[in-house]
Each structure stands twice: as C-alpha cells, then as structure tokens.
Amino acid sequence: MFKEIAKGMAFTLKQMLSKPITLQWPEEQKPSPPRHRGRHILHRYDNGLEKCIGCELCAAACPVGCIYVGSAENDPAHPVSPGERYAERYEINLMRCIYCGYCAEACPTEAITLGPRYELADYRRERLVATKEDLLEAWPGFEKSLADNPRGAGADQREQAGRAPGVSPRVAWEDREGAVGQAGRGSPAAGQEGLAPHVPTVATPPKRNPG
Amino acid sequence: MIADLAHFSIGPDYWWVVLIKGVIVLGFLATAAAYLTLAERKVSAHIQLRIGPNRVGPFGLLQPAADAVKLLFKENTAPAGRDKLLFWLAPALMAGAAILAYAVIPLSGTTNVNGYALHWNMAHVNVALLYVLAITALGVYAIFLGGWAANNKYSLLGALRSSAQLISYEMAVAFALIGVVILAHSLDLEEIVNAQQHAWFIVMQPLAGLLYFVGALAETNRLPFDLPEAETELIAGYHTEYSSMRFGFYFLGEYVNMVTVCSLATALFLGGWLPLIPWIHSDWLGGLVGVMWFLGKASILLFLMMWIRWTLPRLRYDRLMNLGWKVLLPLGLLNIVITGSVVAARAAS
Numbered sequence: 001m002f003k004e005i006a007k008g009m010a011f012t013l014k015q016m017l018s019k020p021i022t023l024q025w026p027e028e029q030k031p032s033p034p035r036h037r038g039r040h041i042l043h044r045y046d047n048g049l050e051k052c053i054g055c056e057l058c059a060a061a062c063p064v065g066c067i068y069v070g071s072a073e074n075d076p077a078h079p080v081s082p083g084e085r086y087a088e089r090y091e092i093n094l095m096r097c098i099y100c101g102y103c104a105e106a107c108p109t110e111a112i113t114l115g116p117r118y119e120l121a122d123y124r125r126e127r128l129v130a131t132k133e134d135l136l137e138a139w140p141g142f143e144k145s146l147a148d149n150p151r152g153a154g155a156d157q158r159e160q161a162g163r164a165p166g167v168s169p170r171v172a173w174e175d176r177e178g179a180v181g182q183a184g185r186g187s188p189a190a191g192q193e194g195l196a197p198h199v200p201t202v203a204t205p206p207k208r209n210p211g
Numbered sequence: 212m213i214a215d216l217a218h219f220s221i222g223p224d225y226w227w228v229v230l231i232k233g234v235i236v237l238g239f240l241a242t243a244a245a246y247l248t249l250a251e252r253k254v255s256a257h258i259q260l261r262i263g264p265n266r267v268g269p270f271g272l273l274q275p276a277a278d279a280v281k282l283l284f285k286e287n288t289a290p291a292g293r294d295k296l297l298f299w300l301a302p303a304l305m306a307g308a309a310i311l312a313y314a315v316i317p318l319s320g321t322t323n324v325n326g327y328a329l330h331w332n333m334a335h336v337n338v339a340l341l342y343v344l345a346i347t348a349l350g351v352y353a354i355f356l357g358g359w360a361a362n363n364k365y366s367l368l369g370a371l372r373s374s375a376q377l378i379s380y381e382m383a384v385a386f387a388l389i390g391v392v393i394l395a396h397s398l399d400l401e402e403i404v405n406a407q408q409h410a411w412f413i414v415m416q417p418l419a420g421l422l423y424f425v426g427a428l429a430e431t432n433r434l435p436f437d438l439p440e441a442e443t444e445l446i447a448g449y450h451t452e453y454s455s456m457r458f459g460f461y462f463l464g465e466y467v468n469m470v471t472v473c474s475l476a477t478a479l480f481l482g483g484w485l486p487l488i489p490w491i492h493s494d495w496l497g498g499l500v501g502v503m504w505f506l507g508k509a510s511i512l513l514f515l516m517m518w519i520r521w522t523l524p525r526l527r528y529d530r531l532m533n534l535g536w537k538v539l540l541p542l543g544l545l546n547i548v549i550t551g552s553v554v555a556a557r558a559a560s
C-alpha cells in the first residue's frame with residue numbers, strides 16, 4: 001500500500017513541477033492546423049480576378065443548403081472573374097454550415113476553400129450569415145497583412161474596404177449597424193431595420209439552388 | 212478607573228492583550244482560510260497541468276476577495292422543510308468551533324517584553340491539548356446538525372457518515388497524542404514544544420506522527436477521507452442545501468480546521484517554533500522569527516494535505532471504518548504501550 005501511495009504522490013509532484021499545457025486564449029492563440037476546416041474563404045487569382053464563376057455547384061453540393069449564390073454576367077470590359085459569369089452575391093449561413101468541405105470539393109475553379117478561422121460565435125444571428133465581402137480574399141497586400149498577424153483568425157480578411165487591419169467582419173458589421181443609431185443595438189426588431197441591404201436576415205433564408 | 216480597567220486581567224493576561232490577540236488570530240485565520248482556497252486551486256491546477264485562477268489581480272491573488280464578495284451577495288436559499296434554528300446555527304457552530312480551537316495554539320515561545328511575559332497564543336491554558344481535542348470534537352455537531360436540519364437525504368447520509376468517521380478517527384488521534392504527552396509530561400502545548408529542544412517528536416514518535424496526520428485528514432474531511440462530502444455519491448453531503456455565506460461558513464470552518472490540525476501537528480511533532488537553524492530566542496524579534504518558523508512548518512503540512520487530496524482517491528466507507536478501528540486504533544495502543552514501557556524502563560534504570 002505504502003509503495004503505491006508513494007508512487008502516486010511522486011507522479012503528481014512530477015506533474016506539478018512540469019509546465020502547464022494551458023493555452024491562455026484569447027491572449028495566446030493556437031495556429032490552426034494546415035487543413036483546418038474553419039470559415040470559408042473566396043479566393044482570387046494573382047491578377048486580382050475572383051476565382052468564383054458563379055456556377056452554384058457549391059450550393060448544389062452543400063448537404064445543408066447553407067450557401068446562396070447570386071450570379072451575374074461579367075462585363076467583358078471590366079470582368080470580375082475570368083468566366084462568363086461571376087458571383088454577385090455569395091452568402092453562407094454559418095449557423096447552418098457543418099464545415100464538411102463539400103463546397104470546396106465541388107468547386108471547379110478552387111474558388112472556395114475552408115480557412116483557418118474558428119472564432120465564429122456571436123450574439124446576433126444576422127451577423128452569422130457571412131457575406132461575399134466577409135468571405136472574399138483581400139487583394140492586394142494579403143501576404144503583407146498575413147505577416148503582420150499570422151494567427152489565423154481573421155487573417156483572411158485583411159485590408160477590406162474601410163477596415164483597419166485586424167478588424168473582424170463582426171466589428172465591421174457593428175460599424176455598419178452603428179450608422180443607424182444606438183437605439184438599434186441589442187433589440188432584434190430595431191436591428192433588422194438597421195441591417196445593411198446586402199445582409200440577409202435569418203427570417204428569410206436564401207432559396208436553395210434556384211433554377 | 213481606566214487605569215484599573217487596563218489592569219483587569221483574564222487569567223494571566225490583561226483583557227486588552229487578549230482582545231488584541233483575538234482580533235489578530237481571527238483576522239489571520241480568515242485570511243489564511245481564504246488564501247488556502249486559492250492555494251488549493253493553484254496546487255490542483257498545477258497537478259493537473261493547468262494554471263489555475265489568474266484573472267483577478269496579479270497571479271489571481273485577489274481571487275479570494277472576489278469569492279468572498281460573491282458568497283456574501285449570493286441568494287441565501289433554504290429548503291422549506293428545514294429545521295429553522297439548527298439550519299441557521301450549524302454553519303456558525305462549524306466556523307466557531309474551528310476558530311475557537313486556535314485560541315490555545317502557541318505560535319512562538321513566551322517572549323519577555325520589558326518584564327511582561329508575552330504568550331503567543333490567545334489563552335495560555337495548561338491543558339491546551341485537551342481543550343483542542345474537545346473543541347474540534349464540536350465540529351461533528353455542526354456537520355451533523357447541518358445535515359439533519361436541511362431535511363435532505365443526501366445531507367443526512369453525509370452527516371451520518373461524518374459522525375461515524377469523526378468518532379472513529381478521534382479515538383485514533385487521541386491515542387496517537389498520548390505518546391507525545393507521555394514524553395512531554397504535559398498537556399500544555401508550549402511545554403510540549405519546549406520538550407522537543409533536543410529532538411522533534413516526529414523522530415521519537417514517528418508512528419504517532421503518522422497516525423495523527425492520517426487521523427487529521429479524516430477529521431478535517433479531506434481526501435482520501437472526504438466521505439461526508441463525497442461529491443460523486445452525495446452531491447455535497449451535509450452542506451448540499453447550503454448556499455451563500457452559510458456555505459461560506461462551512462467552507463471557512465473546513466479550511467480553518469486544516470490550519471488548526473496542521474498547526475497542532477507542527478507544535479506536537481515538528482518542534483513548533485523551534486528553529487532548524489539556532490536563533491537566540493529571548494527578544495521580540497526572536498518571537499516573531501519563531502512565528503515564521505511555526506507557520507513555515509505548518510504550511511509544509513498544509514501543502515502535504517493538498518498534495519494528498521489531489522493524488523489519492525476516496526476510500527470506500529467500510530474500508531474507512533476498517534482502517535480506523537482495525538489499523539489505526541491498535542497501532543495507537545501499541546504506540547502507547549511501547550512509549551510507556553520505554554519511559555518506565557528509563558526511569559527505573
């Protein structure tokens with residue numbers, strides 16, 4: 001009996017003297033593994049054209065129907081993507097998404113992938129519908145901003161219009177909402193009025209696979 | 212008049228000296244209990260490779276204050292079918308008994324301050340050991356009354372277990388202490404410490420020391436003897452129905468009890484305030500240094516208790532009883548017989 005007790009006590013003492021494995025989130029961040037399936041990223045070609053051609057194969061492949069793609073014809077003089085069409089709207093309901101990665105598998109141009117970002121909790125359901133603006137890879141200067149803060153979360157969203165580096169889409173959404181006035185904050189009824197026009201609400205989910 | 216009052220004495224001490232000491236002891240025990248909870252959480256965290264509380268203040272040092280505020284402001288719920296008086300009385304009894312026991316524990320040797328003999332305990336009692344045993348035995352009433360008054364089956368089961376456990380282990384503890392008393396020829400804690408000038412009693416009475424420590428673990432309801440609480444079976448045992456500061460008083464009592472048994476063990480077995488490195492012991496500073504030695508030794512024991520808690524699993528109830536009555540008690544008797552024989556033989560020769 002004494003031998004076992006001594007063995008146990010020695011073990012716990014050894015544990016006590018070794019370094020704790022606690023990661024003090026959010027001050028300390030753990031980089032996501034390379035193939036982490038976090039929030040989606042819409043990619044661009046090196047020349048800045050969007051890879052997405054608006055074919056809606058991702059929406060068709062999605063098992064939960066959380067992707068909405070609204071495609072439009074490209075203006076040949078000023079193309080958004082190399083194809084005939086591009087995604088005018090691209091929205092993903094992150095509350096419904098199961099992060100299976102089928103959209104990435106279905107994509108013929110590798111326009112959508114699942115990224116490293118994982119801090120996706122929010123207080124407002126409306127904010128959890130990621131818009132094209134949230135998802136689209138920044139360009140140019142993406143590499144540079146990644147070097148500024150390589151810790152994964154939000155790294156795919158640097159230098160979007162009107163945002164300081166490191167500001168998350170959520171903060172940007174709050175800024176947009178704040179333009180309506182303080183009364184809008186926190187109350188769902190008032191908040192819906194304050195939504196930017198391109199932010200879909202939960203009450204009217206995007207139709208799946210139109211046409 | 213005031214001059215007369217200033218010289219009114221309680222026992223060998225002036226009343227205001229006793230008052231000051233009382234305030235200091237109370238403050239010390241409350242603070243110690245609060246910070247022991249933090250220490251416990253830190254020790255457990257590091258044993259489990261965690262960090263522990265570190266959000267309130269530097270290194271989480273203000274966590275006990277935050278906890279105290281939380282306990283004070285929480286809703287004080289009480290079950291409808293409770294015994295009102297006892298439900299209210301039991302936590303107070305727990306904390307009260309625990310704190311009272313500390314009154315006689317000498318933190319340092321008697322110091323000569325300008326001709327006044329300053330005792331480093333609140334009450335200089337010549338049967339201090341007996342007093343401590345008697346007062347700590349009151350704690351079982353607090354636990355049992357609390358468990359009974361709550362009108363909850365888990366509380367009652369915890370209380371029943373606790374009574375049985377405390378009674379069994381009190382016997383073993385008392386027997387273990389008799390060996391010390393035989394060697395020191397006194398029940399006065401200060402004299403017991405002074406009798407260890409040449410060798411600590413843990414050297415002369417290792418068996419008694421071990422028995423006392425095991426018994427102390429059981430008496431303070433610490434793991435591996437925390438049957439009265441036994442979260443996995445009894446939710447929280449006797450204090451299941453307690454919340455807010457009433458629960459706080461149970462908690463306070465438990466941690467003050469830990470301080471008490473560790474201090475007692477220090478005084479009885481580890482030479483109390485006697486330094487490992489010799490120090491002239493006659494002046495004011497010497498007395499304070501003695502307190503440091505005492506508290507240092509007690510802290511080591513407290514750490515040992517925590518270390519054991521986070522290492523060993525809880526004993527099964529029947530094994531607990533077996534250990535108490537069939538192992539510790541006979542060993543205590545054996546210790547008395549051996550000690551007595553040796554002392555008698557040396558006296559005869």
